[in-house]
Amino acid sequence: MALYSVGGALVSALLSHAFLVTLLFPLVWLVLRSLYRISPLHPLSHVPGPLLPRISSLWLTYHAWIGDEASVVEALHRQYGPVVRNGPNSVDISDGAALATIYTERGGFVKPAFYENFALPDATQVHNSIFSEVDPSIRAPRAKAVAVLFSTSNLRQSQDVIYKCVDRFVERLAGGKKASQQGGEPLNVLNLTRGLAVDAVTSYLFGTSYGGLNERKSQREHEKVAVQRELAEPMSATGMVDSFVAVGRFWYLPKWAFNIVESLDAWWNADEQLSQSLAQVDEFVASVVRDAEEAIRASTSTATSDEKTTAVSSRHPLTSYPARLLQAGFTPSETRAQCKDLIFAGTDSTGMNLATILFMLVRRPECHARLREEMLGLAHRPGFDELQSLPYLRGVVKEGLRLSMANPSRLPRVVPKGGWTFKNNMSNNTDYYFPAGTEVSCTPYSLHLNERVFRDPRSFVPERWLEPSDEMLRDAIPFGLGSRQCIARNLATVELFCAVARVVEANVLHGASTVKSSIDILEWFNSKVVGERIDLVWG
Numbered sequence: 082m083a084l085y086s087v088g089g090a091l092v093s094a095l096l097s098h099a100f101l102v103t104l105l106f107p108l109v110w111l112v113l114r115s116l117y118r119i120s121p122l123h124p125l126s127h128v129p130g131p132l133l134p135r136i137s138s139l140w141l142t143y144h145a146w147i148g149d150e151a152s153v154v155e156a157l158h159r160q161y162g163p164v165v166r167n168g169p170n171s172v173d174i175s176d177g178a179a180l181a182t183i184y185t186e187r188g189g190f191v192k193p194a195f196y197e198n199f200a201l202p203d204a205t206q207v208h209n210s211i212f213s214e215v216d217p218s219i220r221a222p223r224a225k226a227v228a229v230l231f232s233t234s235n236l237r238q239s240q241d242v243i244y245k246c247v248d249r250f251v252e253r254l255a256g257g258k259k260a261s262q263q264g265g266e267p268l269n270v271l272n273l274t275r276g277l278a279v280d281a282v283t284s285y286l287f288g289t290s291y292g293g294l295n296e297r298k299s300q301r302e303h304e305k306v307a308v309q310r311e312l313a314e315p316m317s318a319t320g321m322v323d324s325f326v327a328v329g330r331f332w333y334l335p336k337w338a339f340n341i342v343e344s345l346d347a348w349w350n351a352d353e354q355l356s357q358s359l360a361q362v363d364e365f366v367a368s369v370v371r372d373a374e375e376a377i378r379a380s381t382s383t384a385t386s387d388e389k390t391t392a393v394s395s396r397h398p399l400t401s402y403p404a405r406l407l408q409a410g411f412t413p414s415e416t417r418a419q420c421k422d423l424i425f426a427g428t429d430s431t432g433m434n435l436a437t438i439l440f441m442l443v444r445r446p447e448c449h450a451r452l453r454e455e456m457l458g459l460a461h462r463p464g465f466d467e468l469q470s471l472p473y474l475r476g477v478v479k480e481g482l483r484l485s486m487a488n489p490s491r492l493p494r495v496v497p498k499g500g501w502t503f504k505n506n507m508s509n510n511t512d513y514y515f516p517a518g519t520e521v522s523c524t525p526y527s528l529h530l531n532e533r534v535f536r537d538p539r540s541f542v543p544e545r546w547l548e549p550s551d552e553m554l555r556d557a558i559p560f561g562l563g564s565r566q567c568i569a570r571n572l573a574t575v576e577l578f579c580a581v582a583r584v585v586e587a588n589v590l591h592g593a594s595t596v597k598s599s600i601d602i603l604e605w606f607n608s609k610v611v612g613e614r615i616d617l618v619w620g
């Protein structure tokens with residue numbers, strides 16, 4: 082009876098303080114969850130790491146946001162060793178021995194759900210891209226439809242398309258040099274390399290050039306004014322590319338929170354230039370996909386003669402990226418989203434890498450001289466394939482890719498059913514067991530700057546690639562690794578080789594100096610160059 086009345090009193094007390102209970106319940110839950118996460122009962126309790134990331138994934142989210150994630154995780158490795166817990170359920174490994182299991186063997190582990198925060202809008206729909214799709218069975222038919230475009234033999238056949246863009250790029254660089262010598266503004270080389278990247282991707286894959294290197298053509302009659310403006314103004318796709326790069330600030334958030342933060346961010350940072358850039362890219366992509374649809378319609382036997390005439394006039398190749406996706410049965414809306422993704426991925430990374438290589442060659446004139454000697458020492462202008470076998474040029478490109486940090490932060494994956502034991506030979510032969518569902522990653526920043534593998538790791542030393550160790554070859558992962566490595570690795574590599582070779586051949590960098598002594602970045606998934614400029618000046 083007494084017990085009954087005590088219970089009743091407790092219930093009525095709780096009910097009369099419903100507000101307090103509502104407030105307390107989540108707090109108690111949070112405290113209990115945090116205690117569990119730092120307790121020996123947690124399956125990752127054996128992995129070293131500081132307190133905050135063990136308690137909450139907000140720690141990593143915060144560092145991604147402020148843009149120091151990769152260097153902060155590297156600092157953890159220095160303190161705790163090659164295996165560190167950087168979140169309640171996540172672990173980063175700075176030992177290249179982990180790469181094969183995580184990314185390559187048996188197709189590698191799958192990407193975590195937050196990759197889907199990189200999905201792309203098209204009108205009222207949102208589509209996962211080949212990059213953001215986490216389900217391998219959904220990604221596979223899309224990648225299969227376009228894979229042939231990224232093969233070396235296909236690229237070889239279309240090399241003229243790439244060279245045309247590269248030559249225009251060298252011309253623009255030379256124009257910038259002239260203007261700078263005449264006392265103009267410093268040349269933002271990142272703007273031009275992005276122009277080359279967007280033109281190469283769109284000319285080669287879409288059959289139509291975006292024209293990033295040909296903007297403001299109408300002002301040609303005032304050449305000097307036009308050049309000055311080109312030096313100062315960003316290429317028109319820049320706003321769109323930068324807005325996608327900025328998704329990396331909060332991509333770790335769960336979908337619902339991501340959507341709220343993204344909407345607030347879009348409202349807060351709304352500006353005319355960005356809206357124009359987004360609209361311009363949308364318009365370009367829409368017209369490319371329309372042309373592809375027309376060409377497909379006209380190629381079918383049921384096409385009317387009018388349709389055939391339109392298709393012939395548009396001359397859109399049935400083998401283009403959008404045409405291949407459409408013919409494989411994907412909707413025009415999804416095809417537009419996939420094309421926009423390529424414009425973003427292809428412009429940002431290649432642009433950043435090429436600008437970094439040029440920056441490094443200017444900073445190290447002796448490397449530029451040696452490369453020029455290699456190029457000029459050839460009896461003939463090297464062909465497409467021969468370029469990639471020139472030892473010093475290879476060293477320059479590989480070293481640029483190692484240091485450029487276009488994608489500096491971790492490449493996370495999820496441990497599959499059955500768990501995974503990582504046999505760590507680096508620190509006391511400790512074995513680490515990670516249960517299914519654990520997020521594991523290697524971080525290009527840590528691997529590329531590991532002094533055990535790359536002596537004097539922060540210096541640009543192309544010579545180190547003349548006789549690389551097995552570990553160097555294993556740990557340099559600028560394109561990622563395995564089944565989800567960069568789909569356009571061959572295309573990007575070819576762009577870099579051709580552009581660096583032609584720039585050095587034309588001797589445009591002669592007499593150049595850099596405005597800053599280093600390239601400072603925000604370490605988002607795709608890094609952002611602070612100030613969005615990599616400036617060169619010629620005296």
Ligand code: HEM
Pocket residue numbers: 211212213224282423426427428430431434487488492493558559560561562564565566567568569570572573574
């Ligand atoms: C030097 C230039 C480039 C670098 C350093 C680079 C780097 C990367 C990296 C690191 C990944 C893997 C990300 C991960 O594992 O989470 C990736 C994936 C990808 N990249 Fe690139 N990329 C470059 C150029 C390009 C270009 C030119 C394109 C398009 C034309 C492109 C399209 C893609 C796509 C679609 C994926 C997703 C592949 C998949 O998940 O199946 N990238 N890239």
